[in-house]
Amino acid sequence: MTRRKPPKVSFRWWVDRQIDEARERGDFDDLPGTGRPLPKPTGHDAVTDWVLREVRKGGHDTRALLPPALALKREVQDLPGKLAAERTEAAVREAVADLNERIRQAYLNHHSGPPLTVALVDVEEAVDGWRRSRAAS
Incomplete structure (x- = not known):
């Protein structure tokens, strides 16, 4: 177990000291990826x-x-493709009802993160779109 930071010592010094000790013990020797370059950044946050x-x-x-x-918003955007794979109108209605229930629950339980801006999906519009996509194929 790691020792506790002594009082009156800066956190930065304490962390640097822990790293130096680990390096001296050889804890960083032969780690996977040693000697290989880091992947090229994509312009986003490196952790992400x-x-x-x-x-x-x-x-x-x-x-x-x-x-x-954001996940619910994406799910609403992807809904037509998901519904196109359904074989029955009942399955389409069930999928839309399930999504709408999760949207309702999100509004009831939303405490943090981006604001919820997604609206409930109109079941009849979704069914009409599903019918049109089946007729076109």
């Missing part, structure tokens, strides 16, 4: 880039990282 790479490398959906307000 790293998290996105790791999530994608693991085969996970990066939308799970969005705050609820």
Whole structure:
């Protein structure tokens, strides 16, 4: 276990001392990636880039990282494509009802993050769009 920072010592000095001791013990020797260049930055925050790479490398959906307000907005935008894969009108209605319930819950439980600006989806409009997409294919 790491020792506690002594009183009257700066935090920066204490951290630097911990790193120096670890280096002397060889704790940083032969780490994976040693000697390889860092990945090129994309212009975004380096921590965000790293998290996105790791999530994608693991085969996970990066939308799970969005705050609820943005995730719901994205889900509404992606809804026509999702509904196009449904085979029955009942399934379309159920998918829209589920999304609308999650939007309602988000408004009831919203405490932090970006403001919620997503509106409930009109079920009849979604069903009409689903019918039109099926007729066109």
